[in-house]
Amino acid sequence: MAYWLMKSEPSVFGIDHLIDRKVALWDGVRNYQARNFLRQMQKGDLAFFYHSNCEVPGIVGLMRIAKEGYPDPTQFDPEHKYFDPKSPADNPRWTGVDVEFVEKFSGTLSLADLKTLPELAELALVRKGNRLSLMPVSEEQWQVMLALCQRA
C-alpha cells in the first residue's frame, strides 16, 4: 500500500464536497508528472486531502483510493473546462481515480507548519517553487504528518 498527497482548491472541490459525495472522481489533472502518479495509485492506497489556494493552505483530511486509474471523462467533453481536443480517443491522455472519504481532521495542518518539519524536507510540497498537484508520500513522512493531523 502506498501513501499520497493530493491538492484541490476548496472553492472548487474541498473536503466537505467529498463528505457529501462519499466517493468522487478526482478529475482535471492536466500535468504529466501528476498523471503518472495517478496511474501508479492502487485501490486501498491512502491520501491526504490538501486544500490549496485558500486562506490556510494545508492538510485537512484523509481519503482512500476507491478505484484505480481510468480515462478522465472530462477530457472528451467539449463543454468542459478540462476538455482536451488533442487527447486521442483510442489512447486517452488523461487519467482520473475515484477517491473515498475517510476522515476530516478537526483542524488544518498548515503548509507553514509542514515547512518546519525536518522529516519533510524532501517532500515536493515544501520545496521552493513546486506546483505539483499530487505526489507520493513515504511511510515515514506519512506517520509524521498523520500524528500531527490527529493531534490538531
Next chain:
DNA sequence: GCCAACGTTGGC
C-alpha cells in the same frame, strides 16, 4: 531542438 511567449498554479 531551441527558446520566447503565454497560461496556470498557488502562496502570500
Next chain:
DNA sequence: GCCAACGTTGGC
C-alpha cells in the same frame, strides 16, 4: 489581487 515559478506551445 499580485506575481514568482514553472509547464506548455509553437515559430523558426
